[in-house]
Amino acid sequence: MARFTVNGKSTQVDVDPNTPLLWVLREQVGLTGTKYGCGVAQCGACTVHIDGQAVRSCAMPVSAAEGKRITTIEGLAQGGVLNKVQQAWLDNDVPQCGYCQAGMIMAVTALLQEKPRPSDADIDASITNICRCGTFQQVREAIHAAAKA
Numbered sequence: 526m527a528r529f530t531v532n533g534k535s536t537q538v539d540v541d542p543n544t545p546l547l548w549v550l551r552e553q554v555g556l557t558g559t560k561y562g563c564g565v566a567q568c569g570a571c572t573v574h575i576d577g578q579a580v581r582s583c584a585m586p587v588s589a590a591e592g593k594r595i596t597t598i599e600g601l602a603q604g605g606v607l608n609k610v611q612q613a614w615l616d617n618d619v620p621q622c623g624y625c626q627a628g629m630i631m632a633v634t635a636l637l638q639e640k641p642r643p644s645d646a647d648i649d650a651s652i653t654n655i656c657r658c659g660t661f662q663q664v665r666e667a668i669h670a671a672a673k674a
């Protein structure tokens with residue numbers, strides 16, 4: 526059994542405590558916007574926020590999320606209004622296939638909460654998500670656009 530809040534909603538799931546949070550979010554909670562890429566905390570496709578911090582949910586047992594506040598890509602927009610990172614992604618045509626992008630947006634949203642005007646060095650240090658489509662330059666431009674929004 527694990528209890529936590531997902532996108533503002535109290536949630537309880539009956540699973541093995543060692544189950545990765547990613548699979549609980551996708552299979553028990555039904556939020557499939559968070560993606561599986563590598564399963565070993567390398568690619569960032571599975572990034573969600575736990576109490577406002579970006580974490581790679583494939584490598585986190587659900588027991589570690591007990592009592593915490595989880596936000597997924599489905600919870601970023603408020604009242605139908607995209608957050609400034611999502612809007613910058615649209616305005617800058619960032620996604621290609623899109624598979625990595627939910628994780629990118631979650632990582633970038635957490636970065637901007639911590640550093641509202643990140644330098645290129647800050648971006649390089651924080652945004653280590655992998656994009657097989659090579660959108661890295663568009664990601665960088667959209668981060669700077671979101672920072673100015």
Ligand code: FES
Nearest residue numbers: 562563564569583
């Ligand atoms: S699926 Fe979690 S980091 Fe790649």
Ligand code: FES
Nearest residue numbers: 623625656657658
């Ligand atoms: S947009 Fe295709 S993997 Fe990043």
